[in-house]
Amino acid sequence: MSPIIIDGKKISADVRAQVAAETAKLKEQGIVPGLAVIIVGDDPASRVYVNNKKKACADVGFYSEEHALPAETTQEELVALVQQLNQRKDINGILCQLPLPKGLDDKAVINAIAPEKDVDAFHPSNVGRIMLGEYSFLPCTPAGVMELLHAADVEISGKECVVIGRSNIVGKPMGMLLLHENGTVTICHSRTKNLAEVTRRADVLVAAVGKAKFVTADMVKPGAAVIDVGMNRDENGKLCGDVDYDAVAPICSAITPVPGGVGPMTIAMLMRNTLTAARMQNGLDN
Numbered sequence: 001m002s003p004i005i006i007d008g009k010k011i012s013a014d015v016r017a018q019v020a021a022e023t024a025k026l027k028e029q030g031i032v033p034g035l036a037v038i039i040v041g042d043d044p045a046s047r048v049y050v051n052n053k054k055k056a057c058a059d060v061g062f063y064s065e066e067h068a069l070p071a072e073t074t075q076e077e078l079v080a081l082v083q084q085l086n087q088r089k090d091i092n093g094i095l096c097q098l099p100l101p102k103g104l105d106d107k108a109v110i111n112a113i114a115p116e117k118d119v120d121a122f123h124p125s126n127v128g129r130i131m132l133g134e135y136s137f138l139p140c141t142p143a144g145v146m147e148l149l150h151a152a153d154v155e156i157s158g159k160e161c162v163v164i165g166r167s168n169i170v171g172k173p174m175g176m177l178l179l180h181e182n183g184t185v186t187i188c189h190s191r192t193k194n195l196a197e198v199t200r201r202a203d204v205l206v207a208a209v210g211k212a213k214f215v216t217a218d219m220v221k222p223g224a225a226v227i228d229v230g231m232n233r234d235e236n237g238k239l240c241g242d243v244d245y246d247a248v249a250p251i252c253s254a255i256t257p258v259p260g261g262v263g264p265m266t267i268a269m270l271m272r273n274t275l276t277a278a279r280m281q282n283g284l285d286n
Contacts (some may be wrong), residue, residue: 002250003249003250003252003253003254003255004152004253004254004255005249005254005255005256005257006148006151006152006227006254006255006256006257006261007260008144008148008256008257008260008261008262008263008264008265009260009264011147011148011151011264011265011268012144012264012265012267012268013264013268015147015265015268015269015271015272016056016059016060016268016271018272019060019268019271019272019275020059020060020061022275023060023061023062023275024061026275026278026279026282026284027061029282031278031282032061032062032063032090032278033061033062033063033092033093033274033275033277033278034062034063034064034065034088034090034091034092034093034274034278035053035057035062035063035064035065035091035092035093035094035095035119035270035274036064036065036066036067036085036088036091036093036094036095037050037053037054037064037065037066037067037095037097038066038067038069038078038081038082038094038095038096038097039066039067039068039069039097040069040070040071040073040078040096040097040100040101040104041069041070041071041100041101042071043099043101046097046098046099049097050066050097052267053095053267053270054066056267056268056270056271057271057274060271060275062271062274063090065091067081067085069081071101073101073104075103075104075105075108075109078096078100078104078109079108079109079112082094082096082109082112082113083112085117086112086113086114086117089281091117092117092119092274092277092278092281093117093118093119093270093273093274093277093278094113094114094117094118094119095119095120095270096109096110096113110122110123111123111124116136116277116280116281117277117281118137119137119140119270119273119274119277120139120140120270120273121135121137121138121139121140121173121273122139122168122169127168127173130173130176130177131176133176133180136276136277136280137273137276137277138173138177138269138273139169139170139173140265140266140267140269140270140273141169141170141174141208141229141262141265141266141269142170142173142174142177143177143265143269143272143273144262144265144266144268144269145174145177145206145227145229145262145265146177146181147265147268147269148227148256148261148262148265149204149225149227152225152254154204154225154253154254155203156178156181156182156183156204157181157182157183158182158183158184159183159184159203159204160183160184160186160201160202160203160204161175161178161183161184161185161186161202161203161204161205161206162185162186162187162188162198162199162201162202162204162205162206163175163178163185163186163187163188163206163208164188164189164195164199164205164206164207164208164209164214164215164242165187165188165189165206165207165208165209165210165229166187166188166189167208170208170229171187171189171208172187174206174208175187178204178206183204186198186201186202195219196218196219199215199219199220199221200218200219200220200221201221202220202221202224203221203223203224203225204224204225204227205220205221205224205225205226205227206227206229207226207227207228207229207230207241207242207243208229208230208242209230209242210230210232210242211230211232211242212230212232212233212234212235212240212241212242213232213234213240213241213242213243213244213245214230214242214243214244215228215242215243215244215248216244216247216248217244217247217248217250217251220248220251220252222251223251223252223253224251224252224253225252225253225254225255226243226248226252226254226255226256227255227256227261227262228241228242228243228245228255228256228257228258228261228262229241229242229262230242230243230258231258231259231263239258239259240258241256241257241258241261243255243258245257245258
């Protein structure tokens with residue numbers, strides 16, 4: 001069986017094109033969506049992500065600004081910057097690149113961001129809204145996964161959906177989004193017994209565990225749709241996901257590659273969230 005390779009590059013380009021078209025319409029009304037990105041310290045991976053976000057903003061026509069702070073920035077200085085950005089009318093979205101250097105409290109910074117500007121959807125009030133199904137924003141990676149499943153016409157309603165990983169950023173919200181679309185959801189984690197037995201039941205399998213090639217062919221039900229959220233390096237230093245792609249692909253109905261699957265979707269959904277924030281803050285319906 002030859003699976004559908006779900007092309008995140010193409011689908012994310014479609015999302016960005018849609019955001020760019022809607023941004024052009026907003027500009028006719030004198031509204032320019034604005035995103036502020038805060039980066040603390042000099043983590044190389046964070047720097048790559050921030051540069052990609054800035055480029056994406058330019059591509060869709062947003063205003064963006066970067067606040068690069070030294071690693072020795074204090075908690076008070078960081079929170080003061082967030083509060084200052086909360087007050088600004090030209091900034092619709094605020095994003096603080098995680099992880100923060102040691103000694104800084106991620107939670108306190110996320111809690112300081114005004115919920116209507118929290119385009120990562122990490123603030124407790126946005127997390128609560130996702131639980132209730134009454135959200136304005138969704139966390140970018142799980143939202144991107146849903147977009148990929150929809151683009152590949154993967155049926156979720158009534159299907160067994162298994163998520164490996166229970167992080168607040170991916171695993172937990174992923175489970176909720178699948179549940180909102182009437183999937184029967186199991187979330188697995190490091191304490192799950194007989195993991196392969198559970199994952200083999202999945203019609204839709206989402207791997208978000210952060211371990212290279214963790215999901216092997218014997219863990220996958222033939223005909224399943226497999227979404228690989230992982231971004232790791234294999235023993236040769238080559239980029240790979242949480243799924244052993246070469247072994248698993250032949251038995252799937254659909255699968256995402258790494259790179260070029262979920263990765264590009266995360267930034268595309270951030271652009272969509274920022275557009276949504278700009279519309280909401282200017283009293284426009286979504």
